[in-house]
Amino acid sequence: xxxxxxxxxxxxxxxxxxxxxxxxxxxxxxxxxxxxxxxxxxxxxxxxxxxxxxxxxxxxxxxxxxxxxxxxxxxxxxxxxxxxxxxxxxxxxxxxxxxxxxxxxxxxxxxxxxxxxxxxxxxxxxxxxxxxxxxxxxxxxxxxxxxxxxxxxxxxxxxxxxxxxxxxxxxxxxxxxxxxxxxxxxxxxxxxxxxxxxxxxxxxxxxxxxxxxxxxxxxxxxxxxxxxxxxxxxxxxxxxxxxxxxxxxxxxxxxxxxxxxxxxxxxxxxxxxxxxxxxxxxxxxxxxxxxxxxxxxxxxxxxxxxxxxxxxxxxxxxxxxxxxxxxxxxxxxxxxxxxxxxxxxxxxxxxxxxxxxxxxxxxxxxxxxxx
Amino acid sequence: xxxxxxxxxxxxxxxxxxxxxxxxxxxxxxxxxxxxxxxxxxxxxxxxxxxxxxxxxxxxxxxxxxxxxxxxxxxxxxxxxxxxx
Amino acid sequence: xxxxxxxxxxxxxxxxxxxxxxxxxxxxxxxxxxxxxxxxxxxxxxxxxxxxxxxxxxxxxxxxxxxxxxxxxxxxxxxxxxxxxxxxxxxxxxxxxxxxxxxxxxxxxxxxxxxxxxxxxxxxxxxxxxxxxxxxxxxxxxxxxxxxxxxxxxxxxxxxxxxxxxxxxxxxxxxxxxxxxxxxxxxxxxxxxxxxxxxx
Numbered sequence: 090x091x092x093x094x095x096x097x098x099x100x101x102x103x104x105x106x107x108x109x110x111x112x113x114x115x116x117x118x119x120x121x122x123x124x125x126x127x128x129x130x131x132x133x134x135x136x137x138x139x140x141x142x143x144x145x146x147x148x149x150x151x152x153x154x155x156x157x158x159x160x161x162x163x164x165x166x167x168x169x170x171x172x173x174x175x176x177x178x179x180x181x182x183x184x185x186x187x188x189x190x191x192x193x194x195x196x197x198x199x200x201x202x203x204x205x206x207x208x209x210x211x212x213x214x215x216x217x218x219x220x221x222x223x224x225x226x227x228x229x230x231x232x233x234x235x236x237x238x239x240x241x242x243x244x245x246x247x248x249x250x251x252x253x254x255x256x257x258x259x260x261x262x263x264x265x266x267x268x269x270x271x272x273x274x275x276x277x278x279x280x281x282x283x284x285x286x287x288x289x290x291x292x293x294x295x296x297x298x299x300x301x302x303x304x305x306x307x308x309x310x311x312x313x314x315x316x317x318x319x320x321x322x323x324x325x326x327x328x329x330x331x332x333x334x335x336x337x338x339x340x341x342x343x344x345x346x347x348x349x350x351x352x353x354x355x356x357x358x359x360x361x362x363x364x365x366x367x368x369x370x371x372x373x374x375x376x377x378x379x380x381x382x383x384x385x386x387x388x389x390x391x392x393x394x395x396x397x398x399x400x401x402x403x404x405x406x407x408x409x410x411x412x413x414x415x416x417x418x419x420x421x422x423x424x425x426x427x428x429x430x431x432x433x434x435x436x437x438x439x440x441x442x443x444x445x446x447x448x449x450x451x452x453x454x455x456x457x458x459x460x
Numbered sequence: 461x462x463x464x465x466x467x468x469x470x471x472x473x474x475x476x477x478x479x480x481x482x483x484x485x486x487x488x489x490x491x492x493x494x495x496x497x498x499x500x501x502x503x504x505x506x507x508x509x510x511x512x513x514x515x516x517x518x519x520x521x522x523x524x525x526x527x528x529x530x531x532x533x534x535x536x537x538x539x540x541x542x543x544x545x
Numbered sequence: 546x547x548x549x550x551x552x553x554x555x556x557x558x559x560x561x562x563x564x565x566x567x568x569x570x571x572x573x574x575x576x577x578x579x580x581x582x583x584x585x586x587x588x589x590x591x592x593x594x595x596x597x598x599x600x601x602x603x604x605x606x607x608x609x610x611x612x613x614x615x616x617x618x619x620x621x622x623x624x625x626x627x628x629x630x631x632x633x634x635x636x637x638x639x640x641x642x643x644x645x646x647x648x649x650x651x652x653x654x655x656x657x658x659x660x661x662x663x664x665x666x667x668x669x670x671x672x673x674x675x676x677x678x679x680x681x682x683x684x685x686x687x688x689x690x691x692x693x694x695x696x697x698x699x700x701x702x703x704x705x706x707x708x709x710x711x712x713x714x715x716x717x718x719x720x721x722x723x724x725x726x727x728x729x730x731x732x733x734x735x736x737x738x739x740x741x742x743x744x745x
Contacts, residue, residue, distance in 0.1 A: 130650050189661065191632075196641040206632055206683045224691060225683040227632050228663040235680055242698045248691070263637075266644045267657035271505060272520075315704070318625075318679050320670040324502055324658050335676055339704070449658060450667035452679065476655070479583075479597035498594065505654035513651045 093241040093300055094307035095458075097172045098402040100296040101164060102389050103139050106147055107171070112406045115388050116434065118417055122278050122290050122390050129262035131269065135278055136260050137292030137390035139164075158212075159203065161192045165213050165257050168295040173217055173253065176299050183243065183252035184219045186210045187226040187236035189394035194261045213255075221249065230357070230391070230448030231316065232256065233296065233398030234456055238314040240300045251301040256398040259293045264393065271324070273361055279391075281358035281384035281416060282365050282430050284423030289359045292390025296399040308405050309442075309458040313344030319451035326363050330371030332453040333445060337375055340443070340455040348377050351457070352439040353413060355404040357446045358384020359391050360418070364447060369424035377443075383431045387417030397446035397454065408439045408460045465536045475510055476503050488533045496531075504529060516544030550700055551731025553707075555743050556612040558585075558605065558722040565612050567743075578718045582608060589615075598655065599668060600636045602629070602715040606665035607672065609711060609722040614673045623726075624678035624705035625666050626692060631716040632662040632683050638717075665713060678704050687712045687723070689740050696727050696735070712744075 099107060103121030104114035121137035128134045141160065148155055148163040151170050158166065165186075188206065195203035202208060210223035224243075226236040233256040240252040268274050268291060275287040300311070317339060319332035327333075341348060354377065356368050365384075372378050385400045392399055407414050413435045422430065440460050447453045469483045478497065490496045493504070507529055511517040517539065519525055528538045557564040561581050563571040573584040582604040586596055589611055599607060606627060617623060636659040643652045658664060663681040670679065678699055682688065692710050699705040711724035723743050727735050 130644070130647055190637075193637060196637060197645075201634070201638070204634060204637065205630070207630060207685045211685075222684070222688065224688070226680065227661075227683050228666075228679075228681045229661045239680065239695070243691075243694065246694050246698050248694045262644060263641065263660075266650075266652040267640065267654075267660065270509065270652040270654045270657055272508075316678055316680060317676060318667065318670040320667075320674050320676045322500070322671070323664050323667045324654075331676055343702070448663075449661050450663040451670060452663060452667070475653075477597045479594055502598075502655050502658060509651055509653055 090245050091247060091302045092304065093244045093302060093311045094304055095298050095309050095311065095405060096301050096307055097176060097299045098297065098308070098405060099168050099172050100294060100399050100402045101139065101168045102294040102399065103137050104388065106167070108402060108406055111403065115403065115414060118415065120278065120388050120417060121292060128265060131265055134265060135275065135290045137290060138260050139293055159192055161209065161257055161259055162212055164295040165255060166216060168297050169217065169253060169255055172297060172299050178217060178219055179250055180220050181250040182219060183221050183240065183249040184210065184214050184223040185226065185236045185240050185252055185254045186213065186223055187232035187254065187256040187394050187398065189227065189229055189232055189258050190261065190264060193263045194259065196263070227394070228452055229450050230393055231397060231446040231452045231454040232394030233396060234401065234444060234446040234454035235316050237298065237311065237398065237401060237456060238316055238454060241311045241314055244300060244302050251299065253297060253299055254398065255297040256395040257295040258393040258395045260291045264291060275360060278418060279360035279386050280418035281360040281386050282422060282424055282428065283419050284421040286360040286362065286365065286423055288361050289386070290390040292392040294389055294392040294395045294399045296395055296402050298398065298402060309408060309460050311456060312459045313340035313457035314455065315339035316452065316454045319453065321451055323451065324449055326367040326447055327451070328367070330367045330374060332451060333368065333371040333447055334374050336453040336455040337371065337443065337445065340457045344457040346441060348375055350441050351377065351380050351443050352437060353407065353442045354380050354382040355400050355442065355444045356382050356384050358386050358416070360386055366424045367447070369426040369428045372428055373426040378427050379429055381413050381429050381431045381437065383414050383416035385414065397444065401444050401456070404442055404444055405458065408442055408458065411436055411438050413437050461536060461540060464540060465532050468532055468536055471510060471514060475506055486532060489531050491531055492529055515539050517542050548701070548729060550697065550727050550729060550735040552725050552733045552735055552739055553728045553731040554613050555725040556609045556722070557743065558609050559720065563612065578720055593672065600659035601720065602633060602635060602662065602713060603659065603665040603668045605715050605720050605722050606711060606713040607668050609713065609724040610669045610673070610709060613709060613724055613726050617673060622677050622706045623675055624699050624708045625669060625675065626680055626695060626708060627666055627711045627713055628682040628684060628687060628692065629662065629712060629714040630683065630685055631714060633660050635716045636660050687744060689737050693735065693737060693740065700727070
């Protein structure tokens with residue numbers, strides 16, 4: 090079996106249009122979450138949105154014909170361009186797109202055709218002249234982590250030589266109205282794992298990683314991964330954290346390391362009562378409750394399918410810089426089992442790290458990274 | 461009140477897609493959740509939408525729902541007292 | 546030594562007909578999908594009221610899986626790899642309709658939860674208690690070679706004992722399900738040709 094490495098990353102969030110600016114912003118505890126007095130039919134919504142003007146301004150440096158591309162296409166092309174320029178596209182380079190809702194706002198204008206995920210992927214693949222048919226992962230909030238897992242597996246099978254794994258999701262009235270009907274939205278900036286947490290803030294972002302079987306100049310190696318379902322409920326996470334427990338267990342088994350080797354954990358941490366509680370239970374069942382853990386939702390909100398990939402990009406940065414990421418919004422532990430939420434910027438030699446995600450449909454994903 | 465209860469039963473069967481259950485099958489004091497009709501958390505959220513859409517009642521605290529949605533009787537009483545349409 | 550894998554069973558649902566292993570096993574003259582799905586459910590003599598709360602995509606995937614997993618062993622670690630073209634667009638349109646008119650703005654949580662294509666994986670996992678690997682993919686047409694490779698990866702690396710692959714397409718009452726179970730025993734080899742034959 091081939092080894093699979095992450096060679097380069099990029100991301101776009103309200104905090105910046107590259108990894109360095111996002112890293113610096115979170116070191117200063119800045120957040121993309123802000124109060125939106127009016128959002129469609131909703132008033133006073135906290136969300137992490139990228140200003141249209143910034144997206145356009147950035148895109149104009151890449152492409153003159155701005156109007157030929159939808160907002161979401163502009164985000165995808167903008168995030169991918171720099172790392173495609175440096176790594177190129179070969180005949181067996183894969184494009185793996187992960188998204189929860191893609192260009193769903195097209196439905197507002199009765200444009201069904203543009204809402205097909207295959208349309209979006211095709212446009213991006215043609216733009217960059219990929220020679221393979223795109224693979225699209227749409228698996229709720231684990232999409233980004235799952236897409237990375239799919240890339241690793243296909244590279245191991247030597248189906249592809251390398252791959253660009255890209256994720257994007259927007260804040261739309263479609264998702265805001267849905268999460269609101271679930272009474273899952275917080276009316277203040279979100280507080281993952283905190284005793285007074287009230288739910289999620291939605292966010293938007295784009296992220297990309299280049300994965301390759303050649304080890305030269307690699308940032309990290311993907312040494313284990315799993316995507317296991319709870320088989321419990323379609324909207325509520327398992328009370329026992331079963332699927333997450335099994336996913337982490339399977340990923341660590343493949344990585345052939347014991348739990349105590351993991352130096353840092355990037356959790357899903359949406360700040361809903363049940364998600365955060367479930368994660369604490371799963372970590373305790375695995376006896377990983379002493380390992381420094383955090384959620385990045387306090388910086389970026391919940392960027393749906395993109396969250397897992399965006400958070401992986403910043404976790405890799407944290408490994409490179411040997412610096413733990415502070416879990417913004419957290420003050421007092423509000424889950425029933427002890428977990429070690431990072432509250433201060435601290436130096437730590439991070440050789441192995443774990444990234445997890447969980448979502449509607451009972452899905453869970455886990456990936457183990459090695460520096 | 462009896463009319464409201466009948467109407468409510470019909471609406472619940474309709475919006476929660478309760479197959480093979482008729483209005484006569486739902487007793488006024490049967491628990492809606494748990495062993496009763498076997499409703500779950502999504503159904504509870506759907507009942508909140510029903511209260512808003514049909515009767516103009518906005519419930520923002522899910523805990524409130526727990527007492528209101530005990531059975532048809534409690535629901536009908538709350539609607540009669542609080543409806544705006 | 547490389548193991549061989551086989552297509553042990555298949556289920557195709559289209560045009561108001563259900564085929565198991567290429568033999569017609571159920572047919573109904575109900576043109577409307579929900580009525581056809583209910584007739585199929587009744588024919589299977591199921592007692593699963595949650596079925597009627599599902600959207601079209603989940604009903605379709607649920608029924609196709611039912612024909613292939615009803616006699617599974619409890620211990621079987623069966624992965625689910627589902628795919629389609631339209632993701633959850635059929636239900637997305639319904640949710641959009643509920644928020645399109647600002648004066649009649651009542652998004653439904655019971656509809657919104659199905660605006661995720663992978664919910665149908667959740668439904669099948671719950672029904673058959675499959676705490677197993679799963680993934681939902683979208684593409685214009687079934688990506689036979691990719692699905693074959695992904696299935697082989699899961700089996701070769703002990704991530705699953707069997708894999709249920711399924712194309713479950715559902716949009717505006719147009720539907721097609723092509724599901725097949727891959728395992729280590731059987732007679733029909735797990736090849737691109739054999740998979741493509743199921744779609745004919």
